Amino acid sequence: MNSLHLPKNLTSGLHFFNNKRTTIDSEKFFDVYEQRIGKIVTKCPISDKNEVDKIVSLAHEGQKKWSSMSPMERGSVLKKAAEIIRLNQKEIAEWEVKTNGKPINEAEIDISSSANTLDFFAGIAPQALLGDFFPLSNNRQAYTTREPFGVVGAIGAWNYPFQTAMWKIAPALAAGNSVVYKPSPFSPASPVLIGEILVAAGLPMNTYCVIQGEGETGQALIENKLIRKVSFTGSVPTGQKIQQACARRGIKPCTLELGGKSALIICKDTPIDNAIAGSVLANYFNQGQVCTNATRVFIHKKMMKEFEEALLKELDKILVVGDPLDKKTNVGASINEPHLNKVIGFVESAKNEGAKILRGGYRVHPKGVEEGFYFEPCVIGNVTNEMTVAREEIFGAVMLLISYETEEEAIYHANNTEFGLAAGVFSSDLGKAQMIAQKLEAGTIFVNTYNDCEIHVPFGGMKNSGIGRENSLSSLLSYTQEKTIYINLNSKVEHGF
Template structure:
């Protein structure tokens, strides 16, 4: 008999905590926060903030589920993860609408994000958890072998810019490796993770394998400090990442994965295909209203092609449709919040005051029928100096900085002139130069003649202040398992060293 069809609950926003296999509201004494829908500025949900006691309840539910889940064979776990992937694909349209209402990005982007989540569950359904056999003598009487074992309960703290994708990048490898999860979404975009919890419940994982507890900084601190939680994975800002690392070591030491921000560069060399490079620069700045950690706001352009590149960039940017993110034709949706819109606008206005030249955009946009939505025109600035805040800070908005350069050495120096190290882009037809620069740039992800590509097969993470640890690929398995080394003497002899 086939499995019953999955349906997203109609009353989804009425209860956004998922503990022990059930969607619940927390106690009336918990403080609450409002979640706003970016496209119209209206309240989408009012949510109770999880307290330490709620985190402990979720962690205990996870411990019970993890004991059962660890006994499930990797092959059977893989089959279950593939079912999750199938449900995501079959419900991509409905899930994408919630992603748009939650986050504000265009629905065309949301659909691509949701399908990438299905790819992630597919990839980790076949993850290799095999250990090694290590001979210690010529005859097979002395040997060792290793086992990869789950950590137990993993605490994951997600970001608002890719709500479902952030959740999938953490939850899929964690449960594939035999762990259970306590997940805290960003309070700005809390819905997607709850849909994912419903999907996992639907495919029959043990109750409590994935728990979702909503909240802000206090809830996140409780996850880091819970003795029932053995590891923490966080995606977000450097400031919060430092606090996460400190909290995770404040009582019981536990490993932490930090996927933090960036201040990346995209280098456009003189031999670049200008049309290709313009597309790459837009991909490096305008996805998800510029709210992408790997974005390259510093677009370094060789002076010999500066004029045609800038002209083509402005033309292409001016053609992008700003509108209701639920419309398929929209390419620029809504910023995550009114506060964040003002922050990005503040960077633009501050740069102009410091002497930057506003080439295009940068104004608040009004969309028909959505007068209270958080819309901002994509912005292009030139005449940038290293002393400006926009040169140094992660803007996290659609603000593209055109910075001319003369020599390869100058381009490399500007690209590496940052405390971050998440990404970099290189546009050139000279593959020798491209690979040479890829080696010299201090960043965890380098894109050659493309930008902001991701794949579940490929590790993602940064250098320096952009964090440590990796998500996706075989590297992720290292962060959700622990090695056990077992030494064996099968000779029935043991020399007495005393």
């Protein structure tokens, strides 16, 4: 089995092309932080339009060999990459912590699921890409083929840098495309390591490349004429700009996984322990930096007091903010200081609008990592659905408690948002829970659970939360173009007139 030599410093050489970690000459740079200690660890050169165009051209050439391989042959490379990840899972997870700030326990899950992602798409591609056959009348037939687009331009998010990169890279490669990937400048290192893993597994030259930069770099990538499909994870405003750019540049198909402002409805028949567990599941993983998080927790008016008291007691017992490399920590560092201050600003705005801060909501300085970007997880009570904090995506560990009197009222307020990524409902009555789930306007609904995510199950949003689906067969097919071919088997052709 191929092995991987992990570099001593993942922040040196943050570009990837010609099948190796490298750097470029550039007049512009951005700072790269290690969030857990709050320090700049390097400066990354930014890819300008000329650099982007050069890399896309390399990927265009690299795709030719890759697409000429059978799905089974491509799948063999992806499966080798999955095995390399598993052999180096502990070390990769530690690097993920250092380049993102999430707790090591969560990082290990992300890395493991990324290997599963490669295995899944490698496994389904040979059958899924066969196409269909149609016998027709008058000695005719038709069949379809699934063909890759060519070069895919992928732009990733910073909250799950290794895992969400793999959600795009694995299906795109399995379908026979090459990929040019632009990470978020807030967590730029993981996709470069993915490149080294893929090359160690046997990926052909320039089938996968990484560029670095901010908005201008992403724009140059999307507008390059050789990019035939775009996949983006990020904010709604950026997603809207990308969709417009795709329409201007030849009607390029795009998958957009955007923001959310999800709601969790706790019915009054829910056992209090289950209500608390569901609310925690929906809010505090990854420092609250999860797009599906149900920051709006709707609690029946008659159970609000009991719920608040029990929730605060439980959170004081279970939440540990600290060095994310410590196994005891379950709340790590925020992605950067401006984002940390933004989350604190939301807490202050809620207080100014009449809400009550029940716990947390401020910066903390854990022992040994005092300069890192740490936030004490927050619970805010006396919230109404009209408050700023209940309308805008916070992307931090802030739970909002909103009371309701009828389930119809809760459903109305849950749906009264521009977003539609996820939602949840807890109830002892599964029939009632299913009814509420049918009425909630979101791409994923959780019933008596929250934030489940399986690679073979579609994931994506409704309304302003995006278009298209990640994961599952749906994702693989979205990286292909369907071609239909008609064949007349008759030796004599009739003109029809």
